Amino acid sequence: MTIISVSTSDLTTRARVSAFQATVAPLCRLEFTPDDPESFSSATAVGLMPEATLAWGRHSPCRAERTAELAAGGSNNVMIHFLRRGAFWMKQQGGAEVICEPGHIYIDPNEIAGTSRFLVDGTEGFYISLPRSLIRGLRGINDHLRQRLDLTPEWRLLQRYGEALFGELDALTPDQIALSSRHLHDLTLSAFGSRDPGPLPGTMAARLRLIKEDIAGLLSQHDLSPDLIAARHGISTRYLRMMFAEEKSSFRAHVLEERLRQAHATLSAPEAAGRAISDIAGASGFSDLSWFNLSYRRRFGQTPRETRAEAMLATIPRAAN
Numbered sequence: 001m002t003i004i005s006v007s008t009s010d011l012t013t014r015a016r017v018s019a020f021q022a023t024v025a026p027l028c029r030l031e032f033t034p035d036d037p038e039s040f041s042s043a044t045a046v047g048l049m050p051e052a053t054l055a056w057g058r059h060s061p062c063r064a065e066r067t068a069e070l071a072a073g074g075s076n077n078v079m080i081h082f083l084r085r086g087a088f089w090m091k092q093q094g095g096a097e098v099i100c101e102p103g104h105i106y107i108d109p110n111e112i113a114g115t116s117r118f119l120v121d122g123t124e125g126f127y128i129s130l131p132r133s134l135i136r137g138l139r140g141i142n143d144h145l146r147q148r149l150d151l152t153p154e155w156r157l158l159q160r161y162g163e164a165l166f167g168e169l170d171a172l173t174p175d176q177i178a179l180s181s182r183h184l185h186d187l188t189l190s191a192f193g194s195r196d197p198g199p200l201p202g203t204m205a206a207r208l209r210l211i212k213e214d215i216a217g218l219l220s221q222h223d224l225s226p227d228l229i230a231a232r233h234g235i236s237t238r239y240l241r242m243m244f245a246e247e248k249s250s251f252r253a254h255v256l257e258e259r260l261r262q263a264h265a266t267l268s269a270p271e272a273a274g275r276a277i278s279d280i281a282g283a284s285g286f287s288d289l290s291w292f293n294l295s296y297r298r299r300f301g302q303t304p305r306e307t308r309a310e311a312m313l314a315t316i317p318r319a320a321n
Contacts (some may be wrong), residue, residue: 080130
């Protein structure tokens with residue numbers, strides 16, 4: 001078990017921001033800009049557990065930014081902000097602007113870029129960061145992310161257990177910490193499950209639809225890649241892959257399916273009867289004709305030539321009896 005902490009009262013003015021950023025880096029990677037560097041104050045402690053990170057912090061007014069680069073290099077965790085005192089403002093890509101005060105929590109996917117501001121001197125929060133894999137299969141989970149939620153009894157129970165656990169970490173054995181971590185996970189699942197609006201994934205589904213529409217217009221590009229699409233939509237590659245995983249698919253599988261469908265539609269069109277199969281494959285994004293033929297046969301149970309032959313046969317008028 002590891003606990004790291006820092007207090008700006010022990011540091012020179014010049015060292016305060018860098019020390020704060022280094023301390024919170026295991027929790028989340030951020031760039032901090034104090035409203036007043038001379039008077040900036042912060043006290044932070046982070047407890048690193050197997051499959052969980054707990055933290056407490058109190059800060060003077062400042063700005064915290066998670067750039068796209070920092071988001072891409074960070075953990076694939078979900079961080080729950082429990083506000084104990086003061087207020088903070090938050091805006092993440094794909095989410096609305098929110099202001100959280102005591103009685104609110106905020107669900108922060110660490111792989112998403114965004115900006116927050118601690119608005120009040122002495123704003124204090126408690127934080128629980130957990131691996132995305134813990135909650136990935138929950139129905140409706142994406143309606144929680146990048147959202148301000150009310151502090152319901154289920155969330156309050158999780159917060160109180162987390163705070164009690166954080167206060168006792170130094171006194172617990174590794175086995176006790178492992179057991180406590182499982183308890184923390186159980187309470188988290190209970191809290192997330194208490195707001196289950198149904199199977200629709202909300203804002204993530206809307207974003208994924210836009211991404212798929214974008215992909216459909218780029219199928220002919222041989223260099224179509226997760227990095228390219230993620231950059232076009234201002235998200236991390238990891239988050240892009242996670243969105244497809246939520247549908248039990250992958251970026252690669254989706255692109256291959258769409259390219260094969262496009263090629264099949266072209267081969268079935270009478271107006272494309274004179275086009276070479278290699279040209280159709282290339283226009284659908286296949287740079288390797290052998291791979292195209294193999295993938296096509298696996299998908300449709302026939303070769304591209306057989307598809308074309310069937311389409312041409314269907315256009316021949318049948319003789320009257």
